[in-house]
Amino acid sequence: MIKKKQTRKKALTLDDFATLIQKDLARMVTKADISAVTSDIAVIKDDLVAIRNSMATREELNEVRDDVKQITDLMVSKTDLAETLRTELAESEYAREVSELRTRLERLEEKLGTKQAPRAG
Secondary structure, eight states, X not given: OOOOOOOOOOOOOHHHHHHHHHHHHHHSOOHHHHHHXXXXXXXXXXXXXXXXXXXXXXXXXXXXXXXXXXXXXXXXXXXXXXXXXXXXXXXXXXXXXXXXXXXXXXXXXXXXXXXXXXXXX
C-alpha cells in the first residue's frame, strides 16, 4: 500500500497575521464607498418617484378603456357602410334611369348581334 505523504502546516507568525490583517483592511469598504452607494440609492429613489408620478392610475386606464369602447361601438363597419350605400343608391332617383338605360343597351346589342359576355360586378 502506498502511504500518502503528510504535509505539515506552517505555524503562523505575527508577521503572517499582520499581512493577513493588511489584506483584509485593503478589501474592506470605506466610509466614502458607503456614502457613494447611499447617494446613488437616493438618486434611484428620486427617479422611481418621478416615474411613479408620471404613470397612469388604474382609474385613468379604465376611463381610456371606456372611451375606446364608446368609440368602437359608434363606428360603422365596412360591410354596414357598403350595404347602406348600396341601399341608398338603389333608392336614388337615378337608379331607375340607369336600369332603364342598361335594359335599352342590352336590347340594342341583341338586335345588332354584338352582345358581350356578362360583366362581373
